[in-house]
Amino acid sequence: MELRDYIAVLRKGWVFILVLALVGVAAAAGFSLLKQPVYSASAQVFVSTQTSGSASDLAQGNTFTQQRVLTYSNLVETPIVLLPVISSLKLDMTSDQLAELVTSDAPLNTTLISITVNDTSAKQAADIANATSESLTNVVQNIEATDADGTSTVKLTRVKEAQVPNAPVSPNVPVNVVLGLLVGLALGVGVAVLRETLDNRVRTESDVEKISEKPVVGGIAFDSKASERPLIVQVDPRSPRAESFRTLRTNLQFLDIGTGSRTFVMTSSVESEGKSTTVANLAIALDSAGFRVILIDADLRRPKIATYMDLEGGAGLTDVLIGRATIEDVAVPWGRGNLIVLPAGPIPPNPSELLGSRAMQDLIAGLEQQFDYVLFDAPPLLPVTDAAILSKKASGAIVAVASGRTHKGQLAGAVSALENVGAPIAGFVMTMMPTKGPGAYGYGRYGYAYGYGLQDEETPMPKAPKRGRVAATRGAER
Structure with a gap:
């Protein structure tokens, strides 16, 4: 992952990270409040030797004292x-229980012993x-050697008396809260x-x-009401989602497919990816721009x-391919x-x-002479081979x-x-893109038509009544 990928992960998961950070803070605060306070008090003693006062005696006494200090510290x-x-x-x-509360320390090259006690x-x-x-x-006075007068040669003097502490040393609430925050952030x-690394979905x-090196030619925002109003370009032509189909239309015009024909097969990897609504709205958008368009349902398994x-x-494509009808018999004009x-x-x-037959090849060749755009809605690629076979005969698959x-x-x-x-791949269309969050779909994001206005669009077309067969297509009448 690159730096921008990590930034994207943080932007996308900031709510989750924030929640874990707050959980860490709450856990640390709760731990601090529930834990019994512990207070610390320290006393300090000075170790010296009884000498005659000569320089040599003082030096020997100082060396002796430093050697003894560590032993006395361990006696505590x-x-x-x-x-x-x-x-x-x-x-x-007991003495063992008390020993757990008491610690001693003898700083190096000194004759001081610090005694610290932690207690509730x-x-x-x-x-x-x-x-x-x-x-x-x-x-120490009892166990150390004494001189001829019975006086101990070592003397311990308390130089610092322990004072009653005003505040506990534990728990340290600010430190615990900061640590909880850092742990929560790190965990989040x-x-x-980890979730992003394990996530194998295309987003x-x-x-x-x-x-694939082929371009993404459009992006369609997610619409929770798409099943209720699949033809958004017709029912709400001024909506941002309808504009995304017009952007897709414009991008197709600039798409270099290497052939003079404009025959596209709309397909997907698996079902329920929005291919049928996408190609239907694209056909309406192309029609509203004045292009001659024929939309063919080549999903002969689950037509929609x-x-x-x-x-x-x-009646429809199947009848034409088996020779039971001509396209003039079953094709239906739609809208105005x-x-x-x-x-x-x-x-x-x-x-x-049927889709790989010579009849289909001849049908495509004839339609390319009559229409500016020939659009097929084909089945998904992974379950069946229909779309791959058909795409080989077209300008490309979308x-x-x-x-x-x-x-x-x-x-x-x-x-x-x-x-x-x-089979050539013309490009990809991202569907069901989120409208909120860091990965949200932006208006005009995918093409040359950013800021494309609606002034040149025709008045929304009324839905055509249900029809049967027609005598001839409008493309043929031209």
Whole structure:
């Protein structure tokens, strides 16, 4: 992943990251509030030797004292020192339990011993520290060697008395909250990156570019009411979603397909990616711009165009291919423009054979002479071979890719299905793109028509009534 990919992950998952950060803060705050406060108090003793006062005696005494300090420091946590403390303060604990509260430290090259006590009671922490320093002084005087007068050669003096602390040393609420925040943020970012790494769905144009070099020629925003109003270009021509189909129309005009014909097969990797509504709206958009267009439902397994266009679909492409009818018999003019619709007709037992037949080749050749655009709605590429076979006879296939639904492996398989039979790929159309969030679809994002106005659009066409066969197509009448 590149830097921009990580930034995109953070933008897309910022809510999740924020939630985990807040959870971390709440957990740290809760832990701090529930944990019993611990107070710390320290006393300090100075170790010295009794000497005659000569320079040599002082030097020897200082060396002796520094050697002894570490030993005395280790004595602090032993029962011989702690048992008198328990007795004097009447503590309800054993010497081992008290040793867990007491620590000692002897700074290097000094003759000082620091005694620190951590306790849940501030006063008791100070009392134990002072009592321990006093007990250590007595123990050292008793166990060390004495001179001829019976006086100990080592003297311990308390130079710092432990004071009752005003505030606990633990828990440190600010530090805990900051640590909780950092842990929550780190966990949130890690989970977000992991989810993105494991997510194999196509979400953006860059995901498509990693699979194929062919361009993304359009992007269609997600519409939760698409099933209720599939022909958005007709029912709401001034909506942003309708404008995206006009942008797709414009991009097709600039698309270099290497041939003079404009015959496109709209397909997808799997079903429910929005290919049928896309090609139907594209046909209406091309028609509204004055082009002669024929829309053919070549999905001979699950045809939908007749339903979307509100037409009778009893006769259609199947009848033409088997020679039972001519296109003039079954093609239906739609609206008040130059759009002709050819429904699928009866579902045959051999769709692939019909679409790959010589009759289909001849039909396409004839239609390319009559129409500016010939648009096919074909089945998905992965379940069946129909679309790949048909695309080989056309100018190119336009593959619909549902953002956030199509898996990268599925799209790669669809591209391979077309390439394996030598079918040209004209481009891709991103469908169902999110309208909110960092990956949201933007108006005019995919093409040359950014800011394209609606002034030149015709008045919305009324829906054509259900019709049967017509004597001739409008393209033929021209």
